């Protein structure tokens with residue numbers, strides 16, 4: 355059975371940024387089969403038609419998150435990254451069980467889905483629990499199990515144990531339900547020894563899996579890496595072979611032009627996380643320069659302890675605002691570019707065909723209601739685009755489909771009991787915050 359969804363406007367975010375007003379999207383067997391003007395193309399005899407009104411667009415793509423950190427949301431406010439990790443985050447994460455992480459991820463997936471994120475790229479410990487929660491929620495997840503080496507507070511004891519677990523999760527779970535995509539998550543160049551970084555990269559490349567790594571997040575970590583290795587972080591990773599496979603670098607705040615050229619040469623993508631970078635006082639990534647170097651860029655919320663929510667709408671707005679403000683140039687990042695970063699660009703950064711409404715792509719899309727103050731007036735497509743980028747918000751999302759399956763209907767998650775997830779995380783946090 356083909357399903358046709360009809361709306362007042364459809365933002366396809368295809369290569370030409372086509373907008374249909376009115377518009378319709380047809381899907382069958384989890385994939386988009388047609389997009390266009392419903393007045394010009396009548397539905398087929400076996401097509402179910404649903405007149406939704408409002409606006410349809412691709413689901414948002416979150417390229418960098420640690421969503422189970424809902425368990426430690428707001429921890430360490432006011433600390434810089436190094437102290438935030440060592441004093442507020444890692445000691446609490448060391449106390450977490452598989453069950454804690456399952457519920458942390460469940461609440462995270464609830465927040466992501468209800469606010470229009472259909473794909474999230476996660477890096478965390480307890481990867482089996484993250485995977486189970488993501489699968490149960492209905493979200494599409496790129497899961498890169500965390501691999502790091504922090505003596506004293508690392509529950510698994512060593513990077514080798516984390517890597518063995520990551521390999522096991524990949525080999526057992528990659529591809530499950532067509533929406534769990536397993537990669538590898540070496541934490542950063544400063545939290546793993548060189549041989550650990552190289553070993554993770556080799557295991558990932560053997561499987562053609564994505565490597566997600568924090569890179570050039572703060573100025574201080576860059577100095578630390580240069581003191582240890584004599585190299586800037588991107589050059590260190592290149593020397594170890596890490597950049598030879600599929601790589602997504604999170605943050606990229608302190609990249610100079612040579613670093614960017616190196617990343618571009620290796621086709622490394624960047625997850626831009628302006629909210630987290632702002633909250634931790636890490637700096638402002640040079641978004642316009644990244645794009646000028648031809649680097650694939652997506653947006654990331656990072657974890658909810660450094661954001662503190664999982665609303666990618668905020669990242670889209672911040673990305674464009676900060677780029678324009680720092681350059682004193684309103685043309686440097688257009689509204690269309692901002693929307694693309696949050697959707698199609700994120701899919702490209704992850705190497706997944708999500709983030710655009712085109713035939714053949716997975717039917718990952720969201721509906722927004724437009725009977726809201728923020729969408730008045732809307733006299734043309736340009737105004738609608740402006741409202742999406744500069745005033746768009748998660749509370750406007752009413753319905754969400756992932757792989758053609760409804761996962762949010764009328765504002766409610768189909769597969770997650772939100773009240774239960776909030777209660778579980780709220781209760782479990784008492785133990786983690788009793789440090």
Ligand SMILES: [Zn+2]
Pocket residue numbers: 418419420568604656657
């Ligand atoms: Zn992160």
